[in-house]
Amino acid sequence: MSNAIRIHRHPLSGHSHRVQLLANLAGISHELVHVDLMQGAHKKEPFTRLNPFGQVPVIEDGDIVVSDSNAILVYLARKYAPSWLPQNAVAEAEVQKFLSIAAGEIAYGPAAARLITVFGASLDPEFCATVSATVLGKLEAHLDGREWLVGSTPTIADIAIYSYTAHAPEGNISLDAYPNVRALLARIEALSGFVPMAATPIGLAA
Known part of the structure; x- marks a missing residue:
């Protein structure tokens, strides 16, 4: 899983789900990283170092960090799943x-x-x-x-x-x-x- 994209998400977030869904459908290697929204983990470090806006999802693709679910969809499609865009x-x-x-x-x-x-x-x-x-x-x-x-x-x-x-x-x-x-x-x-x-x-x- 070392080369897998890390998807920081919460299972009840539809914004997170759309990213996970594309990754699954397109066969993009990924691992899910749970962010405890109920405990406010998205509003404090270390998560805010990834996304200062304090929102899920966020992906890490090596040294690249992308936030906002729609931006992530575009990024993943452009880089890994061109048939989806x-x-x-x-x-x-x-x-x-x-x-x-x-x-x-x-x-x-x-x-x-x-x-x-x-x-x-x-x-x-x-x-x-x-x-x-x-x-x-x-x-x-x-x-x-x-x-x-x-x-x-x-x-x-x-x-x-x-x-x-x-x-x-x-x-x-x-x-x-x-x-x-x-x-x-x-x-x-x-x-x-x-x-x-x-x-x-x-x-x-x-």
């Missing part, structure tokens, strides 16, 4: 669009709704539900007649939206009205090397 400028721009959606509407919708129910976060559930309905509706429409978000094969766009969308029901965000979205999630789950994110007990203290 199109080289065509238009297709790559499309992938970047969905990375922005993952960091924006999905983060403020399904991911935030899950923070309320699972971790007791003080957020507005109605706002989260509204944002969730908007972004899931957009994804549903985009996926009409498509198997993947961009092109004819899975990309890091699909990985970026997977974790928090798949776990949206934990935040009381139903996926029943979005068959195309559910079909995409099922296709991702059917890929060789898929690894699920840990299920989270409702009411877990932050």
